[in-house]
Amino acid sequence: GQQVMQIPQYQHVQEGEDFTTYCNSSTTLSNIQWYKQRPGGHPVFLIQLVKSGEVKKQKRLTFQFGEAKKNSSLHITATQTTDVGTYFCAFGSEKLVFGKGTKLTVNP
């Protein structure tokens, strides 16, 4: 079935550095969603992107959906220790398929 590849699998940064995770598909996606899962927690919905080339911002987080709607990225500016967790992209219409996630650790 349709899948998305998420890279990198792991990312370790110093506090204050930027972080980016990428989500790539071989086929066109109708939409993409992003979730954050804190260690020991459950995934929490961050955002949904629907339009080609869409860019949305939430404070230090910037989400992009590619022009061809085959890729997406999540960028965090000046990471903080509260950003620690695994970030998942997901696609689908009411029945989501998740990427494998990018685990972010932040060194204070």
Next chain:
Amino acid sequence: EADIYQTPRYLVIGTGKKITLECSQTMGHDKMYWYQQDPGMELHLIHYSYGVNSTEKGDLSSESTVSRIRTEHFPLTLESARPSHTSQYLCATWGSYGYTFGSGTRLTVV
């Protein structure tokens, strides 16, 4: 406040036991889901329901079963637990802005 609840939060049980993981929501959502997630790994859809008396199997084959007799309740049952069932089970509903997940049940079968 509308929410989704899962119980128990943690469960350690012996091989061969029957277990039911509870999931309840007060959001009035028709669509509910069960995902299985090993620690630090991706989420796999095992069951979903689009309303009362509607249940379907997900992409990952599972020996568990589900029922949906009431809109707010979507329990998952394992008739005979095995060590291979050790995992985290996450229940979710679909609302206007994507999934809302419960806190999950961490199941360990010994």
